[in-house]
Amino acid sequence: MNKVYTIGYEGKDIDEFLELLRKKGVQHLVDVRSYPTSRREKFDKENLKDRLFHESILYKHIPEMGGLRDEDYEEVMEEEDWKDGFEELKEIASEGKTVLMCLEKDPMRCHRRFIAERLEEEGWEVVHIGRGGSWKEKSLDDF
Template identity: 30%
Template sequence: MPVIWTIGYEQATVAGVMAALNRAGVDLLADVRALPLSRRPGFSKSALAANAREAGVEYRHFKALGTPADGRAAARRHDHAGLARIYAAQLDLPEAVIAGAQLAELARERKVALLCYERAASECHRTLLRKAVLPDFEVVDLLPDEAG
């Protein structure tokens, strides 16, 4: 059975995320945020790509697999049913179907981790993504190292 890893960077440092990825042997970080921006230092797209490269992990952004604005608003309201409905519609878009197929192909060949913000995978669209696009994968939800 293929494996997919996931990780959220909420309350984490870049060093803590990279340490967890390295410990798991992940070699490709799949950023599944629609907007790869962050107020947390080191987690915006360019900085994250550079930090990942420095840690020996390839970085790729999958914009089409991110949550649209109304889905992010639902998540902030803790409206998981709303998030699930909105995100399911996102995954039906042609660009998301293509990106999902690319992600699945990569994940069958490499050790890939899905990255988003929420620390708890159960509260994040990355779990919805995994269930929809990678249903036959075993999942390992990583937590960033505390000391990082």
């Protein structure tokens, strides 16, 4: 079974964030923010991409999967651009350990949960990084 991790960087500094990725041997980070900027400079796209490069983690931003939308995210998931992004995500995740990243630490308050549900529907295992930095192997039903 294929596996995908998810993480929110809220409440984490960059070193803690990178340590969590190292512990699981993450090879790919897929940024699913609509706009890959942050008030926390180290999580801006170019800064993050550079730090990940030094950790031998490949960075990919898929803006088509971003969550800041006027319309319902479940409706967005039916758009061709979103579906193309989802296929790209699965290709990346098939190549090595992959984590989806957005801001929110709680996946139930983030559009990552919708992505996770779709992955689970297609037979993928989704593992959310738990509160406090622990790794919890839970399905969305456990939240």
